[in-house]
Amino acid sequence: MWPYPKIVAHRGGGSLAPENTSAAMQCGLDYGFRAVEFDVMLSKDGVPVLMHDPEFGRTVLGTGSVATTLAQDLLQMDAGSWFDPRFAQVRVPSYEEVFLFCQTHQIWMNVEIKPAAGFEKETGRVVATLTRKLLETGNPALVPPLFSSFSLDALLSAKQAAPEIARAYLLDEFEPDWLDSLRRLEAVALHTNQKKLTPAWAKEIKEAGYGLFCYTVNVPERGREIMSWGVDGFCTDRIDLIHTDFAQHA
Numbered sequence: 001m002w003p004y005p006k007i008v009a010h011r012g013g014g015s016l017a018p019e020n021t022s023a024a025m026q027c028g029l030d031y032g033f034r035a036v037e038f039d040v041m042l043s044k045d046g047v048p049v050l051m052h053d054p055e056f057g058r059t060v061l062g063t064g065s066v067a068t069t070l071a072q073d074l075l076q077m078d079a080g081s082w083f084d085p086r087f088a089q090v091r092v093p094s095y096e097e098v099f100l101f102c103q104t105h106q107i108w109m110n111v112e113i114k115p116a117a118g119f120e121k122e123t124g125r126v127v128a129t130l131t132r133k134l135l136e137t138g139n140p141a142l143v144p145p146l147f148s149s150f151s152l153d154a155l156l157s158a159k160q161a162a163p164e165i166a167r168a169y170l171l172d173e174f175e176p177d178w179l180d181s182l183r184r185l186e187a188v189a190l191h192t193n194q195k196k197l198t199p200a201w202a203k204e205i206k207e208a209g210y211g212l213f214c215y216t217v218n219v220p221e222r223g224r225e226i227m228s229w230g231v232d233g234f235c236t237d238r239i240d241l242i243h244t245d246f247a248q249h250a
Contacts, residue, residue, distance in 0.1 A: 001211070002189070002211040002212075002213075002232035002233060003143065004035070004108060004110075004143065004146060004211075004232075004233065005034070005035035005108050005233065005244070006232060006233035006234075006246075006247035007033075007035065007233060007234065007235075007236065007242060007243070007244050007245075007246050007247055008033070008035040008036060008037050008108075008110055008213075008233065008234070008235040008236070009024075009028035009031070009033040009035065009036045009037070009235065009236070009239050010037055010215065010216050010235040010236055010237045011024060011036075011037060011038055011039065011052065011237075012024025012025045012027065012028050012036050012037075012038055013025070013026075013027030013028050013031075013239065014027075014028070014236060014237035014238060014239040014240075015218075015237040015238065016031075016239060016240060017083065017087070018059065018079055018080040018082065018083035018084075018087050018090055019038075019052060019059060019083075020038050020039055020050035020051060020052055020059070020079070020093075021050065021079050021080060021087075021090045021091075021092070021093055022090070022093045022097065022098060022101060023080060023087055023090045024038075025038075025098055025101055025102065025107070026101075027239075028107075028239060029105055029107065031239045031240065031243075032243065032244050033107070033239055033244055034105070034106055034107045034108060034244070035107065035108040035109075035110070035244075036102065036107055036108070036109060036110070037109075037110040037112060037215075037235045038050050038098065038109070038110075038111065038112065039051060039052045039112045039114040040095045040111055040112065040113055040114060040123075040127050041054065041066050041067070041114050041115060041116055041119075041123060042066070042067065042115070042116070042119055042122065042123050042126060043066060043067075043069060043070060043071035043074050044067060044068055044069055044070050044071075045070050045071055046122070046126055047071035047074075047094060048094065048095035048096070048123075048126060048127050048130060049066065049071065049074050049075070049092055049093065049094050049095060050092065050093050050094075050095060050098055051066050051074075051092065051114075052114065053066075054066055054067060054116040054117070056077075058082065059079055059082055059083075060077050060078065060079055060082075060092065061078060061081070061082065062077075065116065066116060067116040067118075067119060071094070074092050075091060075092055075093070075094060076091060076092075077091060077092045078090070078091065079091055079092045079093075095111075095127065095130065096130065096134065099131070099134050099145075100134070103134070103138045103139060103142065106139075106142060108142075108143050108145070109145035109146070110145070110146050110148055110168075110213075110235070111127065111131065111145050111146070111147050111148070112147075112148050112149060112170070113127050113147055113148070113149040113151065113154045113155065113158060114149065114150075115149075115151055115154050120151045120153035120154045120157070121153050121154065121156075121157040122157070123151075123154050123157075124149070124151070124153065124154035124155060124156070124157030124158040124161070125157045125158065125160070125161045127147070127158060128147065128157070128158035128159075128160075128161035128162035128165060129161045129162065131145065131147075131162060131165060132161070132162040132164075132165065135165075144164075144165060144166070145165065146165075146166050146167070146168055146188070146189070147165055147166065147167045147168070148167070148168040148169070148170050148189075148191050149169070149170055150170040150171070150172070152169070152181060152184075152185070155167050155169065155185050155187070156184070156185065159185060159186065163186075166187075166188045166189075167185050167186070167187045167188065168187055168188060168189040168190065168191050168211070168213065169181050169182055169185055169187050169189075169190055169191070170191045170192070171190065171191070171192045171193075172192070172193050172196065173192070173193060173196040174196065174198075174201055178190060178205075179204075179208055182208075182210060187210070188210065188211055189210050189211030189212065189213055189232070190205050190210055190211070190212055190213075191213045191214070191215065192212075192213075192214060192215075193214070193215060194214035194215065194216070194217050194222065194226055194231075194234060197214060197226060197229070197231070199229045202226070202229040202230050202231060203229070203230065205230075206230040211232050211233075212230060212231050212232050213231070213232055213233050213234060213235075214226055214231055214233075214234040214235075215234065215235050216234070216235055216236060216237055217234040217235070217236050217242070218236055218237050218238040218241070218242070219238075220241065220242055220246070223236075223242060223246060223250060224250045227247065227250040228250075233247065
């Protein structure tokens with residue numbers, strides 16, 4: 001059983017806005033998406049912020065890294081100009097800021113815990129602890145977020161800090177011990193690369209009783225194909241092409 005939205009906007013606004021920013025979350029909402037995926041890592045002083053790459057240079061200009069930069073400096077950094085000059089005023093957002101935006105607009109969150117190397121357990125613990133705190137003051141009627149991560153250690157740490165928040169294990173490709181990992185995490189789903197998923201593996205995952213979610217599907221035909229294998233949902237960069245009701249017509 002997959003209790004979550006089936007079509008999710010990747011990193012907020014997909015390919016239409018600078019990823020992992022408040023502008024991206026607004027873009028997804030403007031396209032009717034009330035389900036987003038985004039990445040969270042820690043600043044030097046342990047504040048969760050939205051960022052995919054541990055090193056600067058792609059979505060944030062300059063040199064350096066998230067793990068060696070204080071939150072007060074990170075939150076002032078330009079996270080939009082790389083995408084388009086129109087987004088020059090867009091800054092790196094804190095996780096709390098984006099979480100509150102999503103709660104206000106009733107947007108479901110797939111929170112990918114994306115720790116820098118060496119910070120796996122700490123990132124899982126801090127993100128889970130803050131999420132639990134924010135949920136306590138939010139709308140209890142909303143579907144709670146889902147944690148996902150490629151880091152088993154980060155998810156185990158999140159499980160210890162906030163066991164009531166559901167977890168999904170991320171894998172790029174098939175690993176022989178995938179089922180053992182899911183059981184260890186008491187996970188609800190496996191998330192994997194749609195390019196490397198096979199019908200046979202999809203069948204195994206579903207028969208084992210887990211949800212199956214894929215990243216990142218940008219071609220409608222591919223979306224229909226993997227859903228015919230039993231895939232429950234996927235994230236997309238093409239929120240202008242693959243709409244929120246896609247699964248109903250797949």
